[in-house]
Amino acid sequence: MKLGEVSAGELRHRLSLDGLTLAMPPFVVRIRSDVASLADDLALMYGEFALHAADDFCDFHVEVMHARGLRRWFKPLAEFSSDGARSFVPLPAQQCYTMLEWGLNWCVAAHAHQYLLIHAAVIERGGQAVILPAPPGSGKSTLCAGLVHRGWRLLSDELALLDMDSGLVHGMARPVNLKNGSIAAIRDFVPEAILTAPVPNTNKGTVALMQAPADAARRVREPAAPAWIVLPSYRAGAAAELQPMEKAESFMAIAEQSFNYDVHGALGFQALGRLVDRCATYRFEYSSLAEAAAIFDGLGA
Amino acid sequence: MSTAQGRPLLVRAMLDPAHCNGLSLQQWDLLVRQARRANLLAALGGRLRAQGLNVSVPARVWLHFESALLLAARQSASVQAEVRLIGKALAELATPVVLLKGAAYLLSGHAASAGRLFSDIDILVMRPRIAEVETALMVHGWDFAELDDYDQRYYRRWMHELPPMHHTRRGTALDVHHTILPPTAKTRVNTAALFEDLVALPGLAPLHVLSPEAMLLHSATHLLHEGEMDHGLRDLFDLDAQLRGLGGAAMDWQRLLDRARALGLARVLYLALRYTRVLLGTPMPEPLLLALQAVAPGRLAKAALDFAYTRGLRPQHASCTLPGSGLALSGLYVRSHWLRMPAHLLAYHLGRKALHHLRTDKTEPA
Amino acid sequence: MVAWRCAHKTKDVLLAWEGEQHVVFFNPNSGDTHLVSAFALLLTEMLAPEALSRAQIVANLTEGLETDVDLPALLDTHLPRLTTIGLLQEVPI
Numbered sequence: 001m002k003l004g005e006v007s008a009g010e011l012r013h014r015l016s017l018d019g020l021t022l023a024m025p026p027f028v029v030r031i032r033s034d035v036a037s038l039a040d041d042l043a044l045m046y047g048e049f050a051l052h053a054a055d056d057f058c059d060f061h062v063e064v065m066h067a068r069g070l071r072r073w074f075k076p077l078a079e080f081s082s083d084g085a086r087s088f089v090p091l092p093a094q095q096c097y098t099m100l101e102w103g104l105n106w107c108v109a110a111h112a113h114q115y116l117l118i119h120a121a122v123i124e125r126g127g128q129a130v131i132l133p134a135p136p137g138s139g140k141s142t143l144c145a146g147l148v149h150r151g152w153r154l155l156s157d158e159l160a161l162l163d164m165d166s167g168l169v170h171g172m173a174r175p176v177n178l179k180n181g182s183i184a185a186i187r188d189f190v191p192e193a194i195l196t197a198p199v200p201n202t203n204k205g206t207v208a209l210m211q212a213p214a215d216a217a218r219r220v221r222e223p224a225a226p227a228w229i230v231l232p233s234y235r236a237g238a239a240a241e242l243q244p245m246e247k248a249e250s251f252m253a254i255a256e257q258s259f260n261y262d263v264h265g266a267l268g269f270q271a272l273g274r275l276v277d278r279c280a281t282y283r284f285e286y287s288s289l290a291e292a293a294a295i296f297d298g299l300g301a
Numbered sequence: 302m303s304t305a306q307g308r309p310l311l312v313r314a315m316l317d318p319a320h321c322n323g324l325s326l327q328q329w330d331l332l333v334r335q336a337r338r339a340n341l342l343a344a345l346g347g348r349l350r351a352q353g354l355n356v357s358v359p360a361r362v363w364l365h366f367e368s369a370l371l372l373a374a375r376q377s378a379s380v381q382a383e384v385r386l387i388g389k390a391l392a393e394l395a396t397p398v399v400l401l402k403g404a405a406y407l408l409s410g411h412a413a414s415a416g417r418l419f420s421d422i423d424i425l426v427m428r429p430r431i432a433e434v435e436t437a438l439m440v441h442g443w444d445f446a447e448l449d450d451y452d453q454r455y456y457r458r459w460m461h462e463l464p465p466m467h468h469t470r471r472g473t474a475l476d477v478h479h480t481i482l483p484p485t486a487k488t489r490v491n492t493a494a495l496f497e498d499l500v501a502l503p504g505l506a507p508l509h510v511l512s513p514e515a516m517l518l519h520s521a522t523h524l525l526h527e528g529e530m531d532h533g534l535r536d537l538f539d540l541d542a543q544l545r546g547l548g549g550a551a552m553d554w555q556r557l558l559d560r561a562r563a564l565g566l567a568r569v570l571y572l573a574l575r576y577t578r579v580l581l582g583t584p585m586p587e588p589l590l591l592a593l594q595a596v597a598p599g600r601l602a603k604a605a606l607d608f609a610y611t612r613g614l615r616p617q618h619a620s621c622t623l624p625g626s627g628l629a630l631s632g633l634y635v636r637s638h639w640l641r642m643p644a645h646l647l648a649y650h651l652g653r654k655a656l657h658h659l660r661t662d663k664t665e666p667a
Numbered sequence: 668m669v670a671w672r673c674a675h676k677t678k679d680v681l682l683a684w685e686g687e688q689h690v691v692f693f694n695p696n697s698g699d700t701h702l703v704s705a706f707a708l709l710l711t712e713m714l715a716p717e718a719l720s721r722a723q724i725v726a727n728l729t730e731g732l733e734t735d736v737d738l739p740a741l742l743d744t745h746l747p748r749l750t751t752i753g754l755l756q757e758v759p760i
Contacts, residue, residue, distance in 0.1 A: 055325070055326065055327040056326055056327075056330075057326040057327070057329050057330045057333075057359070057361055058330055059364075059365070083334045083337050083338055083618070084334070084338060084618050085338060111365065111368055112364075112368065113367070113368035113371045113372065114364045114367065114368060246684070246687045246688065246689055247684040247687060248682065248684060248687050248689035248690055248691050248702060249689060249702070251682065251691050251702075252691065252700075252702045255700055261700075262375070262700075263371060263372060263375045264371070265375065265378070265695070265698055266693065266695055269691075269693040269700060273682045273691075276682075277684075375698070378698065379698065382696065382697060382698075
């Protein structure tokens with residue numbers, strides 16, 4: 001059964017009791033929460049994802065619960081915990097869904113060392129993937145959100161999971177994280193995109209999450225073969241342009257954006273070497289999403 | 302004290318990995334969570350693998366053990382490299398530098414190092430040389446974290462270590478001690494005696510480790526004097542490994558007893574043996590337990606300690622809480638600080654720590 | 668007197684692509700990864716079979732490089748750094 005097929009009331013109820021067991025391929029996650037609005041956000045963002053039986057093995061157990069104490073009645077706080085341990089400082093309950101998404105990223109980054117984990121967006125077309133490593137402020141998410149509505153399949157906005165043996169990259173087709181000006185930019189560029197209501201005052205400013213296109217969610221278990229590494233950089237007023245980048249520098253850019261490159265030692269070094277070797281590597285500057293889409297259209301043409 | 306409450310799944314699995322054969326997915330789910338919270342996921346994975354049982358673990362589940370083992374292996378390599386660099390930095394002082402805890406287990410090839418996740422490296426040096434040690438470390442790139450005057454004094458005068466250091470380039474953490482319990486603690490350790498029978502690490506001068514008996518006594522001290530119990534169960538397993546390493550029921554217990562008395566740690570040993578035996582069933586010599594009865598705490602004190610420790614030493618996971626656990630854990634925190642610091646200083650310190658926490662409370666995720 | 672050598676099997680620790688200015692070095696002992704200039708590749712290939720002194724390195728390089736390059740200065744920059752990161756080793760001779 002898909003999450004989207006469960007009624008809102010039923011969802012809230014189950015979420016607050018034993019929680020929901022949700023497939024987030026390649027993982028299975030148990031989510032519990034006593035914040036009612038979280039059920040609605042989950043239904044909106046993960047409608048296409050399947051629910052599993054309550055007695056299944058879960059890779060991560062996460063909870064977003066109201067913090068105890070008097071504050072609950074006038075300025076409620078919520079806390080994220082994983083495996084029962086509180087992981088972050090409590091935040092205003094209004095931010096509970098963004099906190100859940102961050103928390104899930106954290107769980108994967110901290111534990112899933114069967115992959116080489118890279119902080120990057122991944123999009124795919126014709127069986128070939130572009131990896132977009134993401135230093136802060138690169139505009140990667142905005143670009144990703146735009147491109148997945150212009151012929152590219154979303155694998156990931158934040159977490160690229162590289163299988164070091166096969167060389168293929170996996171994604172989770174989870175919602176794309178947009179902030180501040182990007183929210184309006186995407187609403188403009190993709191009027192049909194489904195976004196959560198913007199959440200103000202997070203430590204990254206105002207944040208909204210964009211649902212992965214349904215096709216991406218349905219094909220989430222399909223990995224892709226990396227063919228391009230593109231280091232994006234948003235610069236106001238810049239014309240969209242791809243500049244070839246040295247492979248040695250691309251290597252370092254990816255290693256710097258990797259959560260667990262150093263854990264894998266020599267094997268990580270070799271796996272990244274093979275990745276960079278097989279890809280065409282570029283820097284990309286842009287300001288207009290339409291121009292960017294046109295440039296990306298030309299990739300592999 | 303009975304074990305009628307039953308041992309948690311994690312403890313049963315650690316003591317007998319074959320117990321995992323035929324676990325349902327739901328039970329594996331519980332076990333992985335307990336192990337993760339207790340910092341024993343890699344240790345359990347190692348035990349399963351050592352007995353060839355990893356092949357019977359469902360593939361999805363084994364991925365978690367494998368990840369933990371990978372992390373542990375990486376950290377172990379890091380610690381080995383770091384320890385060598387510490388040795389080089391302090392070589393010309395010609396004073397023994399004693400590795401403690403995790404680094405000691407690792408460098409002496411002790412079973413307790415299997416699947417261990419390390420955080421800091423702890424070293425022990427003789428008190429008169431500590432200023433030179435501090436200087437030599439700073440010359441080689443170590444520095445102190447930013448601390449205000451109060452915390453600097455807390456560490457130097459009242460505790461038993463320099464404030465925590467880190468290497469400015471590598472970012473690794475180092476704690477330098479001159480005894481194993483603070484000078485203000487209620488239990489007085491004969492530190493000079495610790496230096497009497499050190500074991501040199503071949504090819505790694507000036508690095509040493511404590512003798513096996515002293516190492517065990519240090520683990521016992523650490524277990525009983527620590528406030529935060531996140532590592533309580535793991536520390537208990539360390540003790541179990543060390544007791545078995547000394548020979549279990551067949552060990553030279555007289556030697557262990559003599560060292561305990563010489564160091565002033567007989568009562569600590571009594572309690573540590575008590576909890577390891579009851580909670581893990583560790584084999585140990587009866588004559589040793591009988592000999593230690595003389596230093597057992599009074600009946601009421603013993604009941605209170607039992608209450609606190611049987612709860613505190615379970616995996617810190619909701620599935621393992623017994624009634625009274627919250628109280629037990631906060632009791633341990635207060636007890637541990639009480640053991641370290643006289644009452645009037647403790648009140649001041651706890652008061653100050655609470656204020657500090659409120660002032661620096663940020664509102665962004667870690 | 669001091670000489671330098673490269674103790675690593677270069678194919679195991681270096682990644683280089685034709686025509687690029689930089690090369691990636693992985694130190695298996697420290698686990699660190701470094702981006703170094705392609706000049707480092709040249710040096711390691713020269714110093715892998717045997718240790719050479721600074722004078723010998725200069726002599727070898729003078730044959731292959733343009734003469735207006737300030738070789739001693741180049742070596743002064745690279746040799747210490749490459750030793751610190753563990754690509755090269757200093758050996759007394």
